[in-house]
Amino acid sequence: MKSSGMRQMKLGAFFLIPGHHIAAWRHPEAEASSVMDLGLYRRLAQTAERGRFDMIFLADSYSVSNRFPAAIEQIVSARPEPLTLLSALAAVTEHIGLAATASTTYNEPFHVARKFASLDHLSGGRAAWNVVTSKYDEEALNFGGQSHLQHELRYERAGEFVKVVTGLWDSWEDDAFLYDKENARYADRAKAHPPNHQGAWFSVKGPLNVSRPVQGHPVIVQAGSSEPGRELAARTAEVIFTAWPALPEAQRFYAEVKGRLAKYGRSPDSLLIMPGVFPVIGRTREEAQEKRALLESLVPQEAGVTLLSALLGVDLTGCDVDGPLPELPRAEEMNGGRSRTQLVRELAGEGMTIRRLYQRIAGGRGHLEVTGTPAEIADELESWFTGGAADGFNIMPPYFPGGLDDFVELVVPELQRRGLFRTEYEGKTLRDRLGLSRPVHPAVRRSNTENKAAGR
C-alpha cells in the first residue's frame, strides 16, 4: 500500500532519552531525572504521533558502559528495557510504529519471536524489530561469556536467528484460528506449521504460542553497515538505519545496498534506507548556533575524550585536550567505523583541538548533523531524500522533550508544505505507512503457485 501522489519521506523518532547528545542530560531543559517515568515517554510518544512520525525507535545494549573510569558518573546508563517500554506506549498511542532493538547474540529466537508477535498484536500491527548482533565485551560478561562473539560468527548466528524467528511467526496461517464454538474447533490443525528448525546454532520445534502477527511479520530493521551486515540486510531487512555524516558517502551506501537486492529477488522499494539525523533547530540561524554552542559547552572532558577515542579506535587519554590530535594510524589499520573516522580526520585537518573535536562530534556521533532554521533543515533533508541518499530519516533530538517539540512544531510543517511528508496517517499498520507489503504465508504462497501451475 503506497501513498498516492509524490514519493514522501519516512521519519523515525530516535528515543534516546534524555537526548542523543552525550551531554543532553545536563541541558537545562532536559528531563534527566524522568528517564524511568512512563509519563515522560507517553508525552513524547504522543508528540511524535502528532508529528505523524512513522515510528519510535529504541536502541539498546545489555550493559552499563565502563569504557572509562568516570563513565558511570558522566553518562546516562540506566534506561527502561525497550520492549517493556514500547508495549506500554502501544496502549497510549494509536498510529505510530514501535521499533525495538533485540540482539541475536544474547537472546533465544523463541522469546524474541513471541515478544515481537505479541507487541504486534497488542499494538494493532505497529511492531518492528531492529536486529543487532551487539558489540561490547561488557555485554558478554552479563551472559556467562568472557568476551564478545567474533564478528563473522555473530552474523552467522544472526542470519539463522532471523530465519528461526520468521519461521516461528509463520507457525500459523492467518486464518488458522476458527473460534468455532458450535463445533468445538478453536483452530484448524492443518494450518499449524511448526518450523521444526535444526541448524548450526538453534534447534527450535515450535509452533509459536502466539497467532500470526497482524503484519504477518513485524517490520525487520537492521543497522550494521559492515560487509556481512549489508548482506544480512539485503537478504532480510526492510528498513536500514544507518550513519553517514555527508551526502556523497550516503549516496554510495544507498546505491550499493539497493544494488544487492536484485540477487535476492527483491525490488529497491522493499528496503527503506533511513540515515540518522541530529538536528539543532532555531527560529533563526543565530538561535540554532547558540543552542549548539550551549550543548557543546556541556560535554564533560573525560566523556568527550573517551567518545573521540572510541570513534577513532585510538586511546587519546593523556593527550593535551587543547592541543591537536596526535598522528593517527592509516585508515586501513584502524578498528573504528570507517566513515566516522574519516569525518574526524577531515575536521582535524581543519586544525581543531581535541576538545573542539569531541565537542563537535558529541551530538551526532557520526550521523548527519544539521544546525539551522526549519527551512535549512528541510533543505538538507530534501537534498538527501531527492538525491538518492535516503528514503527517510531517523531523527535524533539533541535533548528531550525540547528537541522533539522543535522538530514537530517547526520542521514537520515545513516538510509538509513542500509535500515531502504526510499530513495524516495512511493505512492501519506500520507496513502500510512504510509502503512495505505484508508477507504472504509460505503455505499460501506454495498453494497459490501450485494452483497457477495447474491453471486453476
Place this chain on the structure above:
Amino acid sequence: MKSSGMRQMKLGAFFLIPGHHIAAWRHPEAEASSVMDLGLYRRLAQTAERGRFDMIFLADSYSVSNRFPAAIEQIVSARPEPLTLLSALAAVTEHIGLAATASTTYNEPFHVARKFASLDHLSGGRAAWNVVTSKYDEEALNFGGQSHLQHELRYERAGEFVKVVTGLWDSWEDDAFLYDKENARYADRAKAHPPNHQGAWFSVKGPLNVSRPVQGHPVIVQAGSSEPGRELAARTAEVIFTAWPALPEAQRFYAEVKGRLAKYGRSPDSLLIMPGVFPVIGRTREEAQEKRALLESLVPQEAGVTLLSALLGVDLTGCDVDGPLPELPRAEEMNGGRSRTQLVRELAGEGMTIRRLYQRIAGGRGHLEVTGTPAEIADELESWFTGGAADGFNIMPPYFPGGLDDFVELVVPELQRRGLFRTEYEGKTLRDRLGLSRPVHPAVRRSNTENKAAGR
C-alpha cells in the same frame, strides 16, 4: 505498611483468557476471538481495578500443547506474552499489581531482572515476578534441548537464578542517581554495586542498566508445592500461589510453609499464601448450578480425557468414557500432583464415570471450586481466610469477561460488607497493598548495622 483495623484478604485476578475452564472459549459469552486484542485486556484490567484487586496474575508456558492429537483444535494455545501484555496494561491502569510468570529454566537472569525492573518503574511500583521452573518437555524443544531439565536441577538453577536477579536489582542504591547537571554528576559511582556473580549455573558481572526498582525488588511469587519448591518459597517468595481443593489440606500446607520461615529469619507475615479459587456465581443457587452445568456440557471429550489423564498421571485414552475409572496405581507410585490425584480418587469413589469426572474437574483443575450465591462464595472464602488456610485468593473466573464481572459486581461488595476486603486502595505500590516491607539495600543495611555497632 499494613492496613489499619482488621486483617483483610488479598485478591489476585487470574487472567487466563478466555477463562480458566478448559472449555471457556466455547461459552456463549466468552470473548474467545479477542484473545490477542489489547482492548479486551484493558477492559478486564480496569474491571479488576474497580474491584480493588491486589493484582492481575498471568501464568505462562513456552510451548503449544501437543499432549493429545486434537489439543490444537480443542484448547486455546495462543496468547500474548505476559510481560508484553502487563506492560501495556501498566499504561492504562493506576493501582493494580501486575504479576507475570517467567521461567528460570529457559531465561537469562540479566533479561529477567531488567524486564521486571523496567515494569516496576513504568508502573510506579506494581510489578511482581512469578518464579517457575517450567514443566513440559515440549518447552525444552523450543530452546535447543531434547527433554526437560530434571526436577532437582531445575530447583538448583532456580535458587541461583533468583539470587542473581535480586543482586542485579540491587546494582544501584536507591539514591545512586544524582542528576546533578551543575557538577556533571549523573550518578554516584560509590553507590553502584555490580553483583559480580560467579556460580554453578550463571556468571553475571553487572551492574544492571536499570536503576533500583521502585519497590526495591518487585514482589516475588512462587507456585511450586514440591519439597524443593516449598523450600525455595520459604527462602525467597513473598506470595505463594497454590492449589488445594479442600480446607484440611490447605490448612496443612499453610501451617507447614509458614513454619519453614523462622529458619530463614522471616516472620509469618512476610509470605502470603493465596490459593486459587474457581468460582461459579449465580444470583441464586439454581442460577449458579445452571451456569456450572452449561460449562460442563461444553468440554470436548478428547480434551477432557487428556486433562484427566494428566491430572492422574495415567493414560485413560481408550477407556469407555461412560464407564468407571480403571483401577489406579497406588498414590505413592504416581507421577501426578498428589493433592489433585486425591481429589479425583475421592470423586471416583463416589461412582462417577470418566466423563463426569473430567467435567467435574475441567474448571478448577485441582483448585478450590465454589458454585453458589455471592454470600455462599464469601462464606467459603471467609472460612479459608479465618481458618488458617489462606491470606488471600487468586480468583480464576470460568470465562471472561462475564466471570470476572460477576465476581467484581457480586462477591467483592459482599466481602467488603463483611470487612474482609478493602474498599479503597491503600498506599502506592503493590508491596504497600500486600503489607510487604520494601527490601533495604544490602549496602545500606550493612552501613546501618555498622553504625549501630559503633553506637552512632
